[in-house]
Amino acid sequence: xxxxxxxxxxxxxxxxxxxxxxxxxxxxxxxxxxxxxxxxxxxxxxxxxxxxxxxxxxxxxxxxxxxxxxxxxxxxxxxxxxxxxxxxxxxxxxxxxxxxxxxxxxxxxxxxxxxxxxxxxxxxxxxxxxxxxxxxxxxxxxxxxxxxxxxxxxxxxxxxxxxxxxxxxxxxxxxxxxxxxxxxxxxxxxxxxxxxxxxxxxxxxxxxxxxxxxxxxxxxxxxxxxxxxxxxxxxxxxxxxxxxxxxxxxxxxxxxxxxxxxxxxxxxxxxxxxxxxx
Amino acid sequence: xxxxxxxxxxxxxxxxxxxxxxxxxxxxxxxxxxxxxxxxxxxxxxxxxxxxxxxxxxxxxxxxxxxxxxxxxxxxxxxxxxxxxxxxxxxxxxxxxxxxxxxxxxxxxxxxxxxxxxxxxxxxxxxxxxxxxx
Numbered sequence: 509x510x511x512x513x514x515x516x517x518x519x520x521x522x523x524x525x526x527x528x529x530x531x532x533x534x535x536x537x538x539x540x541x542x543x544x545x546x547x548x549x550x551x552x553x554x555x556x557x558x559x560x561x562x563x564x565x566x567x568x569x570x571x572x573x574x575x576x577x578x579x580x581x582x583x584x585x586x587x588x589x590x591x592x593x594x595x596x597x598x599x600x601x602x603x604x605x606x607x608x609x610x611x612x613x614x615x616x617x618x619x620x621x622x623x624x625x626x627x628x629x630x631x632x633x634x635x636x637x638x639x640x641x642x643x644x645x646x647x648x649x650x651x652x653x654x655x656x657x658x659x660x661x662x663x664x665x666x667x668x669x670x671x672x673x674x675x676x677x678x679x680x681x682x683x684x685x686x687x688x689x690x691x692x693x694x695x696x697x698x699x700x701x702x703x704x705x706x707x708x709x710x711x712x713x714x715x716x717x718x719x720x721x722x723x724x725x726x727x728x729x730x731x732x733x734x735x736x737x738x739x740x741x742x743x744x745x746x747x748x749x750x751x752x753x754x755x756x757x758x759x760x761x762x763x764x765x766x767x768x769x770x771x772x773x774x775x776x777x778x779x780x781x782x783x784x785x786x
Numbered sequence: 787x788x789x790x791x792x793x794x795x796x797x798x799x800x801x802x803x804x805x806x807x808x809x810x811x812x813x814x815x816x817x818x819x820x821x822x823x824x825x826x827x828x829x830x831x832x833x834x835x836x837x838x839x840x841x842x843x844x845x846x847x848x849x850x851x852x853x854x855x856x857x858x859x860x861x862x863x864x865x866x867x868x869x870x871x872x873x874x875x876x877x878x879x880x881x882x883x884x885x886x887x888x889x890x891x892x893x894x895x896x897x898x899x900x901x902x903x904x905x906x907x908x909x910x911x912x913x914x915x916x917x918x919x920x
Contacts, residue, residue: 698870
């Protein structure tokens with residue numbers, strides 16, 4: 509492939525700049541309607557267009573230094589779109605729509621020789637689109653990781669019910685990472701408050717399998733090593749049936765159906781009685 | 787060689803481990819403790835490990851063995867003040883110290899021992915033993 513044929517598409521873009529930008533903007537606008545202002549969109553597209561021309565159809569591909577500016581621009585765009593909650597299609601279309609715009613132009617002109625240039629342009633646009641999507645996906649992953657971390661921190665409240673009694677209401681799914689955090693939080697709370705009774709309430713735990721049961725057992729055993737007793741409460745009928753069906757042995761761990769039952773037992777064990785005044 | 791001091795409080799012995807335990811220190815402690823239990827006729831042993839930040843499987847097993855030895859010598863053992871991180875490590879190592887009593891701190895440990903030693907069943911056994919020796 510000669511350098512002249514590769515640069516053909518830059519000539520094509522230069523000569524028809526206004527028309528192409530107009531078509532391109534119209535195509536993208538349709539897909540992101542209402543999500544961005546027309547001004548923002550027009551600015552983004554004009555910048556990408558200029559960036560494409562800066563490279564001057566170099567043979568080295570989009571990883572070459574000629575396209576540094578354009579790559580930075582697209583990475584930025586990918587990141588922003590990911591944070592604004594655009595879908596991958598909505599993000600990709602802002603680059604790929606240029607192909608559609610050029611095709612419409614060529615159809616109008618019925619100029620067969622220009623299709624060769626279009627082929628080259630198409631390759632560059634594909635690379636650019638993929639590059640932008642990579643950034644987009646990377647940003648999405650970062651956002652997800654951040655959210656998971658926040659959730660992990662939020663999900664381990666240890667509450668004091670009474671002098672010497674703390675409760676740990678568990679919500680959601682128990683995996684190894686969460687159990688570790690939960691276990692540490694509970695044990696630290698036991699030591700800090702000098703509590704001898706802990707209630708682990710699993711009302712909010714969606715399902716109990718052998719792994720979750722194993723995690724619970726470990727937590728209870730660790731609490732025992734500190735000198736505290738754990739009661740597991742909030743076992744729903746369905747979960748009780750699953751536990752038995754799976755053959756999980758809770759051993760000598762006290763289990764109660766509701767938190768109030770567990771609370772009463774913990775108070776009894778610490779030498780307190782609840783009496784009605786009436 | 788470092789030795790862990792063993793203090794006598796009434797009919798209890800208090801072992802407070804304030805340094806990171808080396809294997810040989812741990813073995814020496816086990817020796818010393820069993821000797822002291824026989825010498826003093828102690829009925830209870832408190833092992834305070836609140837300053838212990840790192841345990842390995844050897845130290846974990848040693849705590850367990852020491853408790854078992856003390857029980858054979860008729861002294862209840864209570865391990866007190868374990869750090870959360872240490873507890874997690876022991877559980878992960880599969881050492882749950884079965885048969886060893888635990889308490890959050892020395893104060894609670896003493897109260898637990900008092901309760902155990904003062905239990906009527908305990909006294910009944912003692913009088914039975916005395917009758918046997920008479």
